[in-house]
Amino acid sequence: MRGKKIILGVTGSIAAYKSILLARTLIQRDTEIRVAMTPAASHFIAPLTFASIAKSPVALSMYPEAGREPASGSWHIDWALWADAMVIAPASAATIAKLASGLSDNALTTIATALRGTLFVAPAMDSDMYAWPALERNLDTLRSFGVQVLPVGHGELASGLIGPGRMMEPEEIVAVLERHFADRERMDGLRVLVTAGPTHEPIDAVRYIANHSSGRMGWALAEEARDRGAQVTLVAGPTPLPAPHGVETVRVTTAAEMGAAVDRYSESADVVVAAAAVADFTPAEPHGGKLKRRTMSEGEMNLVLAPTRDILRTLGERKRHGQILVGFALETSGLVESARAKLFEKRCDLVVANPANEEDAGFGGENNRITLVTPGDTRALPTMSKHECARAILDEVERIREGAASGSVDAA
Secondary structure: OOOOEEEEEEOOOOOHHHHHHHHHHHHHOOOEEEEEEOHHHHHOOOHHHHHHHHOOOOEOOOOOOOOOOOOOOOHHHHHHHHOOEEEEEEEOHHHHHHHHHOOOOOHHHHHHHHOOOEEEEEEOOOHHHHOOHHHHHHHHHHHHOOOEEOOOEEEEOOOOOEEEEEOOOHHHHHHHHHHHHHHOOOOOOOEEEEEEOEOOEEOOOOOEEOOOOOOHHHHHHHHHHHHOOOEEEEEEOOOOOOOOOOOEEEEOOOHHHHHHHHHHHHOOOOEEEEOOEOOOEEEOOOOOOOOOHHHOOOOOOOOOEEEOOOHHHHHHHHOOOOOEEEEEEEEOOOHHHHHHHHHHHOOOOEEEEEEOOOOOOOOOOOEEOOEEEEOOEEEEOOOEEHHHHHHHHHHHHHHHHHHHHHOOOOOO
16 A cells, blocks of 8 residues: 555545545555545545645635636546545435436546546445435446445444444455455456356347346456456346446357357356356247237247256366356255256356345345365355455356466366
8 A cells, every 4th residue: 555646535425534544544554645635524524624634725616716726627537646545435326326326526537527536335325225225226327337346344333223334344444455456457458257147038129037146256257357367258048237337348149159259258268257147048949020929829838948058067077277267056946056067067166056045145136155166175254245256256267377377287
């Protein structure tokens, strides 16, 4: 952290008092900080407080005072180019919505949208606000822009309610920043291929066979690899998630299309993470138009299915020396046993096992509970956000690469 330049953004939240502690902790880590506040934030903390701590004027107004304009004439660009990172803590629902929609109407949001360094956002709000669907959508949008959205804490809130919405503690935020600067170039120069989401196998022109995969796990993996400096290609099945910023995203629909895309990109990849939930079967003869109900039998409808290509098995058979292959195993029972069988049958270096029948984990949600299975180890992790799971998975990938480079680990 020594010598890093960080902008601290403070918005209108009762949690703004924690930002004073965050500012002091950052300075104690020998960083240089500047503070930008929204007008609403000044109702909670006086700008003079931050100016005294940072030894620098606070950016509060869009327009500098007469006679104090920067030489460039664009002070917000000066700040944005100066910073290695910006941390908005606390980040209110209003500021999150502005950033997600590109609305820059105050000093803080103007700096944030011009920033070249990494933007971190630490949400803070009441639990009911945090559960509002638009807030979840806006946070997903920010993640797709490459913004690091920090998890909220669970506990007593200013309203007196108990629930999620507490701002991450200052010491934890500093730890995230320290890790960010340490990790930023850990995968520099590597090519990473990630598959994500479901596939849709057509029955006719309007109906298809699919599963409940949302693509969130694959998205988190692509974004984490990007943040570690990798050149990332994401092959994505049908999902409404926006393409992650800075990631080459290839959209596909069927298992056959996903297989063709993987064939095209896997040969040059150093790491392949097969997180997609690819259909195992597809209709043998999909109907070209729409099947009419009135022309169908009133009894059972028989649908003939044909197996799709096992993409993971193909990747294992073609895996070149030094390439790391990560597979996923979603099971309702025999989780570790199935994952270990897949590890050896499909020549994976790592299989990520996760249960399909647990509340608050797996398909569709924000969280997951994974077990990392390698040839020599099995490590179960607690329920975490999918972004935290992505970090754990790529940490394991790096350990495998380091072990292979030193000759101490045998690939599967």
